[in-house]
Amino acid sequence: MDGERAEELTDLVENSDLTGIRLWLAEHRPHEIADELARMPGREAIIPFRLLDKDRELEVFEELDPSQQQNILLGLRGTDFHDLLEEMEPDDRARLIGEAPAKIATRALAGLSPAERKMTAALLGYPEDSVGRYMTPETVILHRDLTVGRALEVVRARGADAETIYILPVVSDGRRMVGTITLSDLVVSDDDRILKDLVDVLAPRVRANEQVEDAARLIQEANLVSLPVVDSEDRFVGLFTFDDALEVIEAADSEDMARQSGASPVGDHYVSVGVLRLVGARSVWLMLLIVAATLTINVMQVYEATLEEVTALAMFVPMLIGTGGNVGAQSATAIVRALAVGEVRVRDLPGVIWKEGRVGLLLGFMLAGIALVIGSLLVGTDIAVVVACSVIAICTWAAVIGSSMPLLARKVGVDPAVVSSPMVATLVDATGLLIYFSIARMILGI
Incomplete structure (x- = not known):
């Protein structure tokens, strides 16, 4: 259904069917329109956007990511450009201008009214990543000495200009934060x-310079x-609202998923991202990982004589390193x-190492039983015992490495997702x- 909807709008734009575009826009909600524009x-997205009614234009615009908003702004001229920015929520506008090229940012700020600027x-x-950049300063503030009746009058008088009035900050003299009231x-x-x-x-509160993801x-x-x-x-300076928090969490989770797969986050809508950008996002990590993988080659060279003496050991190398990589990736x-x-x-x-070490050990014993049976059937008991013991040791070691690397990365200020699955597996x-090979030498005496 979504694919048919997107294809329909694309066809309408390609055929310059303005009447059809207007009808399509009238039948869909702002978030659906924004998704199709993304x-x-x-150059194509600006056509349906400019056909939106003025009261829906801002709703659709604020549903777009900053990079997509920039593309729309580049297609607007004169008062349309400035009117759209003037009507945006201050926090959304600040993030847009903060990520925009200098030319767009300067033009945007220059066209704002003094209060909005x-x-x-x-x-x-x-x-950039602080709560202050994401909060809204458009709020209704109540003094702690007000009566409930007077406070409701203040809410009625100023509530229309506030982004939210469900949670109201209560302050003392000098705007010092006392608490909140619903x-x-x-x-x-x-x-x-x-x-x-x-x-x-x-009531919980955060400082403006704290990390927005934590908030x-x-x-x-x-x-x-x-x-x-x-x-x-x-002193109270603004409110961080749940809708902005959801966007922050979504962006953080998307970034973590990208890094866990060994890629740099792209940020934009996948469909609109070009092939070269995707290659650039993935190639750097793959090059680093292929260099790191040479460690495996070096180890194989060191134990080349052992492999020549007992060639059956080579049969189980893929299984062992695959199992270890999987256990480490799960822990990470x-x-x-x-x-x-x-x-x-x-x-x-x-505590994490102690727990994950025991998890890896128990998993190792479970998998070692399977490996012992398979090894005995294929190559005999001696090699099977080597493989089983190796599975236990590798699973325990992999769980310890997988669980400790993200924590150590956080300790030194590196994003934990960077050192997760691909790096741990390597x-x-x-x-x-x-x-x-060390266990093989000890058990087989080679």
């Missing part, structure tokens, strides 16, 4: 109650609608995921062969 080249410049002053609590409370008696002083995970784990953001002096993936959601921390390294291949 699949199209920038001031808000955007303030957000751009925060680091709109529902305001509505059901007596008008003469004072906010300071109702405010949730234990997004907090929103997810605590089931929050929004999260207050404060500066270094605990589990720890990368646990790190991402905050289930483990760097200080948990000893390392386990080489070290697994060392274990295998």
Whole structure:
């Protein structure tokens, strides 16, 4: 169904059927339109975008990723360009301008009204991956000494200009953060109650310079609608909302998946990404991994005499290094995921190694039983015992390596996903062969 829809819009654009495009746009929701525009080249996407009604144009635009938004902006001229940016939410606009080329960024800032330019410049002053870059400054702020009745009047007067009013920050003098109160609590409370008696002083909050992914995970784990953001002096500066948090988590998970597969994250919609960009994203890691794989060749050369004496050992090399790589990849993936959601921390390294080491050992014993049977049937008991013992040792070692590398990477400031599955598998291949041939020498006396 989605493929038919995309093909239909593409055909309409290619045939310059403006009436058909308008009818198609009227029948679909903003997120559906945005998804189809993301699949199209920038020059083609601008045609249906410019045919959108003004009230839907902004909704569709804000559903697009910043790189796709840039393609749309390049096709707009004059007031259309500036009107679209003026109506955007400040946090969305700041991320767009922050990622845009200097030419577009300068033009965008110059065309904003003084108030919008001031808000955007303030957000751009925060680091790229900080909560400050993603928060919205358009909020309704309540003073703790207000009555409920007066607070509701403030919400009614200013709520239309705020991005969200479901969670309301409560401050003291100087905008110092006291806590939050929900709109529902305001509505059901007596008008003469004072906010300071109702405010949730234990409500989570984050500092504006903290990592945005950590804040997004907090929103997810605590089931929050929004999260207050404060500066270094605990003054309220904005709200980080759940819709932005979902986008951050999606982008972080996509990046981790790319790195775990041994590729650099692309970021854009897959359909719109060219072949050369995909090659560039994957080739660097593959070149590094193929160089690392030479360790395996070196190990084989060192034990060449052993292989010549007992050629049957070579039969089980693919099975052993494959099994070790799989066990290591499972451990690495589990720890990368646990790190991402905050289930483990760097200080948990000893406990993680102890747990994963035992997991690898038990898996090794299970797989060794299978290897012993297969080996006995194919090459005899002596070699089968070597293979079985090697499986136990390699599985234990692979689980330890796979679980410790992401934590050590986090310790030194490297993205844990970078050292996950492909890198772990490559390392386990080489070290697994060392274990295998060492055990063979000890048991077979060669």
